[in-house]
Amino acid sequence: MSAPRAPKGTYDLLPAAAARRDAMVSAAARLFAAYGYRRIVTPEFEETGLFERGVGEATDIVRKEMYTFVDKGERSLTLRPEGTAPVCRAYVEHGLHKWPQPVKVWYYCPMFRYERPQAGRYREHYQFGVEAIGSAGPAVDAEVIALLAALFAELGVEGARLNMNSMGDPACRPAYVDKLRGYLRGREGELCGDCLERLDLNPLRTFDCKVESCRAVLDEAPRIIDHLCADCREHFDAVLELVKRAGLEPHLDFRLVRGLDYYTRTTFEFNSDRLGAQSGVGGGGRYDGLIEQIGGAPTPGVGWGSGLERIALAMRDQPLPSSAPDVYVVSFSDEARAAAFGVAQELRGAGLAAELDLAGRSPKGQLKQAGRSGAKLAVLLGLDELGAGLVRLRTMAGGGEEDLAAAGLAALLAARLGKES
16 A cells, blocks of 8 residues: 555645744734735635636636535535635625725635646645725725735745736726637637637637747737726726836736636736746736625725745745744653653743653753754753752753752743743
């Protein structure tokens, strides 16, 4: 029988990598709070119809990538492939339109997509996302873009470049789509099978194609930026101006239609040279029709998502956060082990990170382990010291030792380590 392995497209986070991940999440949470975004948590799975209606039946996500199953109640459910539709469902279900608008939330959670695993792309991957729901103003678009740029700067993502486009809206996009479809019909013989299928479902999806012959055709296609109505043009120009005021330099990219059907007006994506050909590290856009599409009242919204695996690949090398304990408790006899356990618990209760031997090591072995752990201090317990109400404190860096009263030890060590007891 072969040894068990993680399912294809998934991975384990061992303690060192998990510590780095925790540091990323903590830094992001502080930044999101500074921008006024509060955390939201939605279920790992939703009714399948939410994604079919919201994400779009013509998208690759719905057609090819969703993990869908029928539960014991004969309900069709889908593991969450993206974060925006569930947040919008929660907005409708809980009446968040009654809150001060826009409602600004962030999330950190796993997403599930059945796609070919590659560097930084997994079938189960983790994502940061923010959504600002309830305002149609261009300043909201600019704020979420600036927030994503600030997140990349905070985490040390190198060479992040901002690409932007406008998808228009229901007033101007249909005419453009008809024009694009007509152009592509005239060059069907040069398109791949996927693009021929997209031509009927949603010709905008052809811009996602990576096949060189299709990309050559699309290089000469009409561009949506040249067919915006006056309102969409005014909105886009205002967003560009505000983004520049935030110190960013947007590049206009006519191919940037994103992979989801719910986008309207602003779309954006950051790319990093460190990621090679698949250089996208995060992006999003405006989705003013999505909430109405899933059964709510017409409500504007804008947001983005960014995969943590992609962020980690684009980050400059940084030292891992320290996981060393403050104190290692050493017992010099078996009879002192119970007392060592009690001391460790007392130190932990005072807010110190404390470890002790749980493997039956000798005193010499415990001291070696204390050194390997990276602890700053070691508390040494022997029967003679305990009988006198004392413990011995060793400074691991210099090896100096002194005897201290066992009573009040936690407060004393907390003060020495500069930590609140």
